[in-house]
Amino acid sequence: MAVPSYTTDLVDIDLCESGGKTWAEPTATGWTFGAAPASDDDNPFQGLLAMSKAYNATGVGGMMVNNGGAISLPTDGAFLVWFYWAAPGSLEADVDGGIRVMVGTDLNNFKSWDVGGKTSYVYGGWINYAVNTTIGEDDLVGTGLGNSQYVGAAVNNYNSIFKGNPFLCDATRYGRCEARIAGGETGNYATFSGFAAINDNVSYRWGLIQAITGGYLVKGLVTFGYGSVVDFRDSNKSLVIQNTNKVTANFNTFEVLQATSRVDLTSISITSLGTVSKGRWLTTANADINIESCVFTDMNTFTFLAQSTILNTTFRRCGIVTQGAAVFTGCKFDSASDTKALVVDTIGNVTNTIFISKGTGYAIEGFSSAGTYSLTGLIFTGYGANGTTDAAIHVLATSGIVYLGIGGGGTASPTVKSDGATIEYTVSVTLKIAVKDIDGNPMVGVRCYIDNNNESPFILDDVTDVNGEASVGYSGSPVTNATWRVRKYEYLPFQQLVSIGSENITLPVTLIDDPVY
Structure with a gap:
């Protein structure tokens, strides 16, 4: 490697230094208020000199520099003009073109863009304004843009400034910036x-x-x-x-x-x-x-x-954030401004991430083909119902079955808008029952069951080990109100309804002696 390099593509039009290019005020009617621009060494921003003009007047007045030849602006580029006005409160509002940037053929033929005013230029100071001439102008003067040989700025002032030269321009440039x-x-x-x-x-x-x-x-x-x-x-x-x-x-x-x-x-x-x-x-x-x-x-x-x-x-x-197989872990997508927050192609690389809806749009879009996909620790908040364009997930597959495997504590059944594929949810979790007696000692050989509406085979059908635990790795659909049961001779039976979602579950159980025995 080498030492850092910091450069730019900007091309100087004029830096307002001694021996530089010629500045003048527009000659077009209605653009001539204020005095003619002059070199100023009292308040330069770049280099040793700036251009300034007195403004004991109201209305629109400006100054432009003659580049001496045509300027071709690159795609997505801009003209940059350093601007200063000493009395911000005297400017017209932004919508009335308080501050303007001009580009054109000459002093009588140009276009102008409203870039600021007293609404945004509250505290004054030097500001570098950017204008791309493919953007629709706010004012067309004469024949307009032409070869972009002249560049400058103007103000629309409603209160005469009697002291000094309140209006200044400094370094003017162009490029991709x-x-x-x-x-x-x-x-x-x-x-x-x-x-x-x-x-x-x-x-x-x-x-x-x-x-x-x-x-x-x-x-x-x-x-x-x-x-x-x-x-x-x-x-x-x-x-x-x-x-x-x-x-x-x-x-x-x-x-x-x-x-x-x-x-x-x-x-x-x-x-x-x-x-x-x-x-x-x-x-x-x-x-x-x-x-x-x-x-x-x-x-x-x-x-x-x-x-x-x-x-x-x-x-x-x-x-929209496009994944491109990148890894996202522990992130948050909050109120995405577009039709979706994240476009995925490798969902397994997106883990433990929160998606918060702004009220419209999907959280995730992808899943272009049928198959099994793992969603680990993905939490969706505020999304719409299944089948809507505000659902949490947009499945692009048009046929087959898309299995969404939920794990890591994520939302168990996020809403989905499918383009045709059948959607099935699966979870992959560890389910455990830990059994102790009333003295807190682990109990061995206790029969433990977990079932979904008594359907066979049971999710868990086993006895506790030396640690008093019976467990199973479960992969399947989420279960609402699964039945968890514990049985042992001479003890009161235990039963509880516990839903199976995307998080591992350990259910502690204390068995009590059956007084009948």
Whole structure:
């Protein structure tokens, strides 16, 4: 392995430094309020200079930079513009285009997208806005986009600002917005904080993985293993995915490349702040992925492969998770946002996991052919009745018999929607009767029975051993109110109804002398 490498695909349009490209305000009618932009060394965010403009006016005004040539945006990419406004309360609301990003042919022909306003820009500060020009614009000016040679930002201000230059722009870029992570070695693994240290350097300010109070603000494509193998291991971090409301759905993505890569996330929290591009996890190469004690909230889809292991992790209000033969143990799927929580192909690798319904959709979908499947420690809460699209399990098999073997303390008879196959439940448990006398001594040779409505053969028909126990390994359908009986000459008979589900049962019995003898 090598030392960690942190790079990006971003292309600079202009960094607002001395000798850079030309900025000007739009010439289109209704977009010219405020003064002309000028170089500003008082409040730069990236490098030594920014562009700013005075705004002793109300209405829409902006500034755009001339790239000097056409710009072609990659699929799922974005234009990035650093923006600052010193008086957040004077902006119009988000829905009225308080903050806008513009891309177009020239100063008189462009499109504009509403990216913020006083509703979201409550506390002000520098924000890096992202726009993909395939997304429908909020304003069309002149002939519109053209060759995307001009890029900039505008404000819609309803209260004149008499002092200073409240409106600033800094580094403007475009690309897939990819945070490229490679390398890593023992004692010097690749980490989120490692990338952020480069990202936040005043010479760069990429706006991809940005350190904020309490964690990191993330957007774009985070690539583990770009160009070469990565050894990424990080823990105890909180990430929030930026609310990027003018990009494609796939803009925010975590992707794993290189089959010999390793990616370990331990006690990592990732939460999406938006709904347009919620963030997805894409396992492209069958790398060694280990996710433990993590929480993913309001994200989109996850796809894993066979070398992925996910332990004690919560997927809360996330999209469809595709197993890909990965191991899931001790996990929780809470209120999945799509038609199902987990698509399985190797159900035996999913154990001791809880599924909580949001009221619609399946917990698990799979079982495409008839056969026997083991469900170990799977608990389903709040799902609908058999045969509904809100049932716990969706069986895709269209014919034959699908045996669902319930074990490990899971829900004994989860509801099922079958596409045609017959469903039968089975449990595999150990049933034991432990018999003692009134002095607490184990009793040997006591006859013990367990039966289902007196059907023969009995589930258990045996005598206790030297430990006073009689037991049986039971594999079959769950039994409601099975009859458990204990008999021995000169003792009062014992009988109790105990249901057989997915958990092992040990029934303690104390026999009392029969006074008749």
